[in-house]
Amino acid sequence: MAVYNKIESRKAPSNSIGFFHWIRENLFSSPLNSALTILGIAILVLIIPPFIKWAIVDANFKGTTRAACTGDGACWVFVKMKLDMFLYGFYPEAEKWRVNLTYGLFFVVIASFRYLKGSMLKLSIAALYFIVAFFLIHGGFFGLTNIPTNKWGGLMLTIVISAVGIVCSFPIGIIFAFGRTSELPIIKSISVTYIEFIRGVPLITILFMSAVILPLFFPEGVNFNKLLRALIGITLFEAAYIAEIIRGGMQAIPKGQYEAADAIGLSYWQKMLLVILPQALKVAIPNLVGTFIALFQDTTLVLIIGLFDLLAMVQLTTSDSHWIGYETEGYVFVTIIFWVFCYAMSIYSKTLEKRFNTNLK
Amino acid sequence: MEQQEDVIEIRNLNKWYGEFQVLKDINLNVKKGEIIVVAGPSGSGKSTLVRCINYLEQFQEGTITVNDVELSDDVKKIKAIREDVAMVFQSFNLFPHLTILDNLTLAPIWVKKTPKKEAIETAMNYLERVGIADQAKKYPNQLSGGQQQRVAIARSLCKNPSIMLFDEPTSALDPEMISEVLDVMIELAHEHRTMVCVTHEMGFAKKVADRVIFMESGQIIEENDPETFFNHPESERLKLFLSQILSH
Numbered sequence: 148m149a150v151y152n153k154i155e156s157r158k159a160p161s162n163s164i165g166f167f168h169w170i171r172e173n174l175f176s177s178p179l180n181s182a183l184t185i186l187g188i189a190i191l192v193l194i195i196p197p198f199i200k201w202a203i204v205d206a207n208f209k210g211t212t213r214a215a216c217t218g219d220g221a222c223w224v225f226v227k228m229k230l231d232m233f234l235y236g237f238y239p240e241a242e243k244w245r246v247n248l249t250y251g252l253f254f255v256v257i258a259s260f261r262y263l264k265g266s267m268l269k270l271s272i273a274a275l276y277f278i279v280a281f282f283l284i285h286g287g288f289f290g291l292t293n294i295p296t297n298k299w300g301g302l303m304l305t306i307v308i309s310a311v312g313i314v315c316s317f318p319i320g321i322i323f324a325f326g327r328t329s330e331l332p333i334i335k336s337i338s339v340t341y342i343e344f345i346r347g348v349p350l351i352t353i354l355f356m357s358a359v360i361l362p363l364f365f366p367e368g369v370n371f372n373k374l375l376r377a378l379i380g381i382t383l384f385e386a387a388y389i390a391e392i393i394r395g396g397m398q399a400i401p402k403g404q405y406e407a408a409d410a411i412g413l414s415y416w417q418k419m420l421l422v423i424l425p426q427a428l429k430v431a432i433p434n435l436v437g438t439f440i441a442l443f444q445d446t447t448l449v450l451i452i453g454l455f456d457l458l459a460m461v462q463l464t465t466s467d468s469h470w471i472g473y474e475t476e477g478y479v480f481v482t483i484i485f486w487v488f489c490y491a492m493s494i495y496s497k498t499l500e501k502r503f504n505t506n507l508k
Numbered sequence: 509m510e511q512q513e514d515v516i517e518i519r520n521l522n523k524w525y526g527e528f529q530v531l532k533d534i535n536l537n538v539k540k541g542e543i544i545v546v547a548g549p550s551g552s553g554k555s556t557l558v559r560c561i562n563y564l565e566q567f568q569e570g571t572i573t574v575n576d577v578e579l580s581d582d583v584k585k586i587k588a589i590r591e592d593v594a595m596v597f598q599s600f601n602l603f604p605h606l607t608i609l610d611n612l613t614l615a616p617i618w619v620k621k622t623p624k625k626e627a628i629e630t631a632m633n634y635l636e637r638v639g640i641a642d643q644a645k646k647y648p649n650q651l652s653g654g655q656q657q658r659v660a661i662a663r664s665l666c667k668n669p670s671i672m673l674f675d676e677p678t679s680a681l682d683p684e685m686i687s688e689v690l691d692v693m694i695e696l697a698h699e700h701r702t703m704v705c706v707t708h709e710m711g712f713a714k715k716v717a718d719r720v721i722f723m724e725s726g727q728i729i730e731e732n733d734p735e736t737f738f739n740h741p742e743s744e745r746l747k748l749f750l751s752q753i754l755s756h
Binding site: 401403404406407408409410411412413414417421422425426429503505506 | 562564587590591594595597599601602603604605606614615618619647648649663664667
């Protein structure tokens, strides 16, 4: 038998922390790992310098016509001259401030969310924003001239479609997720049928149906806006996927949470909205944002029903006889824009996860 | 006269999970202010029995009457009973996305429509009583198991229930945290609230129970006052059970 003295904590040995330790642990921990690291560096060396040479060093930025583009580098003059097309489509020059103001208001709203408390207040502000945005972009009220939707295009159209798709499909998705987990057989089977039907059909088919087949069912003379039809199609499509993601989140919630909510006397809707949904959404954030990113990219499919989103603009602008042959520049530019938006969403998803993390220690 | 004092009345209760019968002809009356401890080996149906009382479990045969309301599928009746019957779970079941204080005020604000300020005052009172008022702004996962269970008890007290059900409240706790929860429960017992506790804490049963019930394979085997129950058990099965849990 023995009694021991208390031992004070010491600092970790210097070779187990720090920069060099990290490199050794992560990049050169084994012969295979070292080989892969060297291979990776070699590939980067092969790709990056030529790209920088093409995109920046040899590129042409000055001038207004294709005559200005000499040498082997990229011709950014093309993108510069067609920038308005890429960003706004055929939206009239004099009215572009309306689109820009809508963008600006978006950041004001997001910033205000950091300081405002209360989810009802936030929801109403968001709803108000969408109404204001509609009036601003669509016009036809309060002395703003109406800009018909066939003038909408480029990045602005991409953002409109994905924003409407995300915002509208979200509540519908939640309702179907509740429906699918419901104990009422009728509601459950309707939800299951809807979700499984939509998930069994490609988005492109739904877009075709909304654009080509749907009008056949309308009486003569009724003309439904093409963009609106596409928006409805995308929303209904997305709702099915969101429903499944949220249902997955709900299944991760222990049974005890449902029982505790029942035991303290909450009604079904109170239980679902106050206890289950907030936790389910938190679990589902990474998957939800993943779907939203996919939706943002899928909006490019509207090209096939004659709407000109950002990607479609590359085709349109390079068919201008003055600028034939500059697809590469166009696609690189569009790629960068898509990447910036998707990466921003990805980052935002990380911040959301952190903000809603209550699993603190 | 005596009949009217019964706040819980269970008549010929039978329940099956599929083919398996978990409760067999349970008859039990609980008087106002009475403290009942339900003991028995695991799988004996004791948890299922208390969970039937606030209709977390449905049953096929028999009746349960709580405060003169007979349980049925009727949502209004279930709601009425749940407003007056609180439950404390083995795994606490606090809402992890809400702070301790929000956990306590959720039901008063949404179910009883208590003004927020008043709900917070009441909640803080109960947190004070279970000794964790200083943790009100924290989230459940930041607390120890014993603290979480005390919060859960405070949460169930917030609606000022006349009946409290405990479903093995100390079974998921580390040994050093059991006594802090039992202390709170003993204090509650002295307030003459009706309590039905499923527990393995025989010390607790000896100290506060008015009646101890022994269940095995879905049946009530023996029912007695604690003195007789522990010192002069009548049935062989209870004798065996007691020798198993008290031998070490």
